[in-house]
Amino acid sequence: MTSGWQMVIGLEVHCELKTATKLFCGCPNVFGDEPNTNVCPNCLGLPGSLPVLNQQAVELAMAIGTALHCEIKPSTFHRKNYFYPDQAKDYQISQYDEPLNVNGHLDLPDGFRVGIERAHMEEDTGKTSHAGASGRIHGADYSLVDYNRSGVPLVEIVSDPDMRTADQARAYVTELRAILVASGASDGKMEEGSMRVDANVSVRTAADAPFGTRCEIKNLNSVRSLGRAIEYEAQRQIALIESGEAVVQQTRHWDEGAGRTEALRSKEDAYDYRYFLEPDLVPLVPDAEWIRAVGDTLGMMPAERRARLVGLLEESGGATDAQRDQITTVVDLGLDDLVVEAVAGGVGSGLALARTANEAATDADAARALDPKSYLELLMLEAGGLLSATQAKAVLAELFVRGGGDPAAIARDKGFEAMSEDSLAATVAVAVDGHPDEWGRYCAGDDKLAGFFTGLVMKATKGQANGKAVAAELARLRG
Template sequence: MEYEVVIGLETHAELATVAKLFCGCSTKFGVEPNTQVCPVCLGMPGVLPVMNKKAFEYSLKAAVALNCEINKFTNFDRKSYYYPDLPKNYQISQNYYNLGIDGYMNMSVNGTIKKVRIHNVHLEEEAGKLIHPEETGADYSLVDFNRAGVPLLEIVSYPDMRNVDEVDSYMQTLRKILLYTEVSDCKMQEGSLRFEASISLRKKGSDKLGNRVEIKNLNSMKSVIKAIEYEAVRQSELLDKGEAIDRETRLWDEVNEKSQRMRSKEESQDYRYFPEPDLLPVLIDDKWLDAIKVSIPELPLERKQRFIEKFKLSDYDAGVLTEEKVLADFFDACVNLLDRPKAFCNWITNDLLREVKDRKLDINSLLIKPKQLASLVELIEKGTISSTIAKEVFSEMVQTGNDPQKIIEGKGLAQISDEGLIETVIDKVIAGNPNVIEDYKKGKKNALAFLVGQVMKETKGKANPKIVNDLLREKVGI
């Protein structure tokens, strides 16, 4: 039988604040266990949470970017469950009044725009991390509370996706939006961006949803795709056999590329949500919301469209430029200085990205500045340097952050356009290669290219190639 796969995603993104959600501890990743903790994030007796305003604003920003309706009144709830990495054995989260509801996100899937609805966006605190000692037979586990209390944004989509292409685009687009709005660094390898999928199957054409299975422990976008593909097959095989799908939560096993039941619906926990009495409700007025709206930059999809329409860039180039916000910002800054979008696009998508890759640079802390790239493009146009020399200068600019003029002067790389000077070199080359001149006169046309090459070599590539060509042709008598 043919089935339609129905997929929804839950996304957790750690917010990029300096401090934790309810205390002043640092959120820095990868430090010595239990060194970024205090009585508050350890859940010691008598301590109280105090909201990190920045984290709240980041959440609002994300909710607005995802076109959510913002609840003017929002508060926090306690979600109760026992786990050793959860210091208070309840998580401060949102249940009854999520800060953002009923949003949507537009994304491009194979060139067409698709809308996925967002059920809600809410803010909560991270748990710590359990460490299970390597040695076999250890009868204990350790807890690292450094992560406990890091602000965590949860974004819950509607089950609006129908295939893995859409899921892939959803994850990529959402990641870009979170990066563009600068609310999260979205490093999946550090766990600051995580996904959980829920999947159900239904007969093609049916509008009734089937029983949903949730998949956890998805450590990369690749795992998400693989787990969904696996689950779609598993469910369709069961349905073909006439068996029912249990509502359950399954764990993805990355190594064996299989999922296993973690718990059934009957075993699901009762979180006993109730309003957090230690925090006041947050009232969001229009002024605050307007300020948040203003702080949201042009989002990736719109920006890509603008690059295509305004600068006549290809879909591919515009896609590369908007992949990372810093790149798109860099491009926009260049174009603002000098109206040469094609040239800048080439420099950024080819040369800059190659340098970044080869030299393993951090794209967020590039030394080269848009103004400098604009100068470089201008210097090429004015004929001060050739485009070949320009590549060398560019590489230097990326490595040092120096102005192109300074590099050109320092290395004497300026193009030679002085005809007298070039003539002297040509004379020398002609004198030194009588055989080549003979060949040329006999009709061997590519001999000229050899002579041009020799002149360039003599001038260390600085001679203006057009002048060299013209003068050579003149000299050898064409």
């Protein structure tokens, strides 16, 4: 940042809710289907159709409000009127002066608190594409509209203008995304548009000076774009002011290729939306019991999940900076349960974390779908020295392809191991006899030592033992 200047940043994040159906009708809420296949009279704005609010969308919106420490209040829906073909009915149903969630906050990982002004419900618009030589809106000959997305439930989360650097803005979006995913409200896929960010940016010369004139930046499709666009926009405004000109309040479009923002419209032609109360919907009034029930379904939030993994690394002397990055990755991708279960099963926390952050993370969808037991078995094979790191990665890739399975069997299929079940019991007995202290602790209920013994047996049999069979034998001996 140019010395002598401070940025002021507020963010508006639109998040598509992970429901089965749209906000006001029963059309499927699915990304990527054939155009105009998920449409009905309601989302096509046909006369006589009436909206009916989706209960699951409401509960996910309340979950977001809870996760962001908002007050959840009685709310109403309004019509926001405008002529643009992305809504067939010429208005968008949104919450206006009585939003569902207000006055919350989000804490960044470094402890900086960003206020949340509101998080309200509204419907998404259809998708327009512009035909013609440029592919852009300017110079297009005509436009094409797909209404599959029209009516998909959204929550718009509006922050207070609390952020002062592009890094804070990036951290906010990253943390918010993690919260949205953890709360089950969204898949957080910025690349599919299920999370979209607009940034309000202004500059001022001192931290206690009044806010400067702001510009709103649209078309920010990644956390990286967000940071670049904010830096660019702040520099543009500083240059204007330093050359004696004034910043004009306007909406600007981020051009990722050119690395700059361009004016879309100024405040003089700001839209007059003529909001009025949606007459076809009744007020939404969540009572305390409903709010509590939704809160009870909320899982652990990312900050707590990160702390849990940091705790697992305490045994090995605490998390290094690199491991903290791995922890962030694993929690962002929702893979931390895999690490926790692997460590509970006896895998070292460092290995479990590294394998999850580096390999499982390459296909997070497949990893989340994986049976944690299969993952544990794979890591035990590697921990026991029966599979090299390279082999373990190959087996994991195959587990992803097959959607699960027995890692030992896959390793055998790949010719990594020649497993047999000969003298398993005897080998287990030798391992137990040789380590009476550990056996005593295992018998006393320290289940983590099952991993220790499995590792010994794996080592002794050069991978011929089956992890599940060893576990079963250990459990049998313990009685």
